[in-house]
Amino acid sequence: MSSAWNGPLERIDEFRWRIPKHYKQGMRADAVVVTDRQGLEVARDGEALKQLANSACLPGICQPALAMPDIHSGYGFPIGGVGAMRLEDGVITPGGIGFDINCGVRLVKTNLELADAVPKIKSWIDRLYCDVPSGLGARGPIQLGADEVRRVLECGAEWAVRAGYGSRADLECTEERGRMEAADAAAVSARAVERGMPQLGTMGSGNHFVEIEVVEEVLEPDVAKIFGLYVDQVVMMIHTGSRGLGHQVCTDYLTTMSAALKKYGISVPDRQLACAPFESPEGQRYFAAMACAANFAWANRQCITHWARQATAREFGSTPESLGMTLLYDVCHNIAKIEEHSVDDRLRKLCVHRKGATRAFPPGHPEVPAAYRDVGQPVIVPGDMGRNSYVLVGAPRAMEVAFGSTCHGAGRLMSRNEALRARKSDGVKQSLAEAGIYARASSRSSLAEEAPQAYKDVNDIVDITHRAGISMKVARLKPLGVVKG
Amino acid sequence: MADVKTIIESLDEAGDAAFRVTASSLPEVFAGCGLALSGLILPRTELRGVLQSGRGAPATRRIRLAAPDLEALLVGLANEIIFLFDSQAFVPSGFEFHEIEQLEQAGGAGSARLEAEVDGVALSEDALRPAAGQRGILGLVPKAASYHMIEVVRLANGRWTARLVLDA
Numbered sequence: 001m002s003s004a005w006n007g008p009l010e011r012i013d014e015f016r017w018r019i020p021k022h023y024k025q026g027m028r029a030d031a032v033v034v035t036d037r038q039g040l041e042v043a044r045d046g047e048a049l050k051q052l053a054n055s056a057c058l059p060g061i062c063q064p065a066l067a068m069p070d071i072h073s074g075y076g077f078p079i080g081g082v083g084a085m086r087l088e089d090g091v092i093t094p095g096g097i098g099f100d101i102n103c104g105v106r107l108v109k110t111n112l113e114l115a116d117a118v119p120k121i122k123s124w125i126d127r128l129y130c131d132v133p134s135g136l137g138a139r140g141p142i143q144l145g146a147d148e149v150r151r152v153l154e155c156g157a158e159w160a161v162r163a164g165y166g167s168r169a170d171l172e173c174t175e176e177r178g179r180m181e182a183a184d185a186a187a188v189s190a191r192a193v194e195r196g197m198p199q200l201g202t203m204g205s206g207n208h209f210v211e212i213e214v215v216e217e218v219l220e221p222d223v224a225k226i227f228g229l230y231v232d233q234v235v236m237m238i239h240t241g242s243r244g245l246g247h248q249v250c251t252d253y254l255t256t257m258s259a260a261l262k263k264y265g266i267s268v269p270d271r272q273l274a275c276a277p278f279e280s281p282e283g284q285r286y287f288a289a290m291a292c293a294a295n296f297a298w299a300n301r302q303c304i305t306h307w308a309r310q311a312t313a314r315e316f317g318s319t320p321e322s323l324g325m326t327l328l329y330d331v332c333h334n335i336a337k338i339e340e341h342s343v344d345d346r347l348r349k350l351c352v353h354r355k356g357a358t359r360a361f362p363p364g365h366p367e368v369p370a371a372y373r374d375v376g377q378p379v380i381v382p383g384d385m386g387r388n389s390y391v392l393v394g395a396p397r398a399m400e401v402a403f404g405s406t407c408h409g410a411g412r413l414m415s416r417n418e419a420l421r422a423r424k425s426d427g428v429k430q431s432l433a434e435a436g437i438y439a440r441a442s443s444r445s446s447l448a449e450e451a452p453q454a455y456k457d458v459n460d461i462v463d464i465t466h467r468a469g470i471s472m473k474v475a476r477l478k479p480l481g482v483v484k485g
Numbered sequence: 486m487a488d489v490k491t492i493i494e495s496l497d498e499a500g501d502a503a504f505r506v507t508a509s510s511l512p513e514v515f516a517g518c519g520l521a522l523s524g525l526i527l528p529r530t531e532l533r534g535v536l537q538s539g540r541g542a543p544a545t546r547r548i549r550l551a552a553p554d555l556e557a558l559l560v561g562l563a564n565e566i567i568f569l570f571d572s573q574a575f576v577p578s579g580f581e582f583h584e585i586e587q588l589e590q591a592g593g594a595g596s597a598r599l600e601a602e603v604d605g606v607a608l609s610e611d612a613l614r615p616a617a618g619q620r621g622i623l624g625l626v627p628k629a630a631s632y633h634m635i636e637v638v639r640l641a642n643g644r645w646t647a648r649l650v651l652d653a
Binding site for chain 1: 495496497498501502503553556557564567568571572621623625626628629631632633635650652653
């Protein structure tokens with residue numbers, strides 16, 4: 001269905017490749033892919049590079065439009081896309097953020113070691129499956145009325161902590177402390193709120209998961225020590241987003257933005273890039289609604305963390321505190337934020353869109369929590385179910401060449417159909433079991449759709465970000481068991 | 486209702502779900518798209534079993550939509566189906582369109598609208614999440630319908646075809 005890229009790709013250096021601004025009419029900036037030669041060949045397949053060039057057509061985009069090494073086809077922006085827009089004459093677009101607003105990942109540490117986890121992995125995963133609502137249409141134990149959902153939208157993870165689902169320390173280790181202040185619940189439709197009412201504290205389906213992992217290797221001991229990571233330590237990774245509420249916000253505002261195009265005389269090469277000037281009423285309203293969905297996602301991950309901690313404590317006959325279940329960090333993948341970056345040798349506030357990309361701020365950045373400021377922001381990069389995941393750390397080069405960004409995961413290789421044709425869920429479960437990984441899923445096909453072969457190898461992706469200097473490897477993790485949505 | 490002449494093809498699109506539907510009329514194409522999406526959420530082979538086992542009850546919903554053009558109308562229909570599942574655990578099994586049309590307006594602008602009666606099944610809680618040892622019956626609920634590569638066109642032979650890509 002998709003075609004391969006046959007446009008120009010100019011080598012800037014070993015890890016950056018440019019689609020020049022003159023490539024097609026309407027481009028307002030160059031587009032740059034951060035990857036190596038091998039990764040570039042993978043990126044050529046499909047629509048991703050065309051989408052990257054399209055993203056460079058948006059008004060007010062700062063040089064360059066970017067894609068991270070896990071680039072693959074998306075809608076509007078490619079997955080892995082980063083676009084930094086000037087506030088005064090730039091736009092905001094739902095297509096640069098995605099349907100699952102603030103889809104993100106967090107890592108919870110434990111003081112358990114591999115030998116503690118292995119004998120219990122099956123019952124531990126089964127317990128997590130029972131206690132953390134997952135799957136299609138899942139409804140959580142928190143049933144909120146519309147007014148309370150609106151409070152969640154404005155308070156974010158802080159709502160969850162106040163309700164007893166975590167501690168202040170969790171907020172310290174969450175991007176934006178789990179709350180974007182721009183949130184205004186009045187900007188969110190009744191329909192989006194309705195979708196959010198039964199879904200707080202639910203994982204959802206698709207590529208979302210709770211995974212038990214072990215630190216297989218420490219690659220940067222000084223940083224790992226500050227992050228509190230060590231070999232054989234068992235950790236828990238949680239990946240989910242803003243559920244139906246966020247999807248509805250994106251859907252609602254794509255309609256709003258489509259109408260705004262004509263009003264503001266903006267032309268875009270793809271309907272999915274519908275946008276409005278950031279400072280316009282439509283732009284400000286979308287930013288406020290997007291911030292609400294982001295807050296909902298942080299509250300969601302916080303509630304899930306609570307149940308995962310409780311389930312683990314019951315499994316080991318202990319308490320979350322005794323098991324050392326503290327949060328390393330929580331990062332967003334799909335979001336727009338106002339950040340300061342150097343443009344033409346001066347600091348400017350920009351609206352940085354990241355779609356399937358992770359913020360990766362370097363040592364000394366004021367947005368990095370005090371505990372990590374000397375070494376840089378933790379970056380958590382999930383792989384697929386059968387291979388590794390990583391903890392990285394933000395690096396200065398990310399600020400120089402990528403608006404403080406890095407990759408967000410492995411990046412898909414196969415469509416869901418292809419993955420289903422290639423493997424049945426039972427076969428995937430068996431293969432994982434043979435590799436010592438116990439998997440449990442809600443839907444009949446999600447294991448096959450999310451089979452390791454459906455993804456690029458995350459080891460290759462983080463190797464590029466490490467060698468390109470935008471985020472450095474700290475620890476490699478290996479999965480032991482997973483609950484899939 | 487989509488008749489036997491409706492052709493539904495799954496398409497490969499990285500990471501997501503996509504299909505093309507070809508039929509002899511616009512309502513049949515829209516119905517085919519609705520059924521293709523419903524079949525992703527709850528495979529047709531599971532429908533009878535769900536009703537027989539009491540894990541779902543027959544239900545009906547009415548959908549009214551307006552959009553600037555047919556593509557946006559199709560995106561709207563798909564998003565409505567996703568919303569009905571997400572908020573009410575309702576999965577369509579048949580569509581009857583009372584109205585579906587594209588209006589041409591002065592200056593080349595257009596608008597489109599539809600009104601449909603939708604038969605389906607409202608799933609119970611245990612259908613949504615299987616207990617330990619039970620087989621899951623649900624497939625995939627896309628996050629939303631996209632405009633990516635969307636197409637709703639009348640072919641030279643008079644038939645209609647539509648392509649829809651869903652963010653899964």
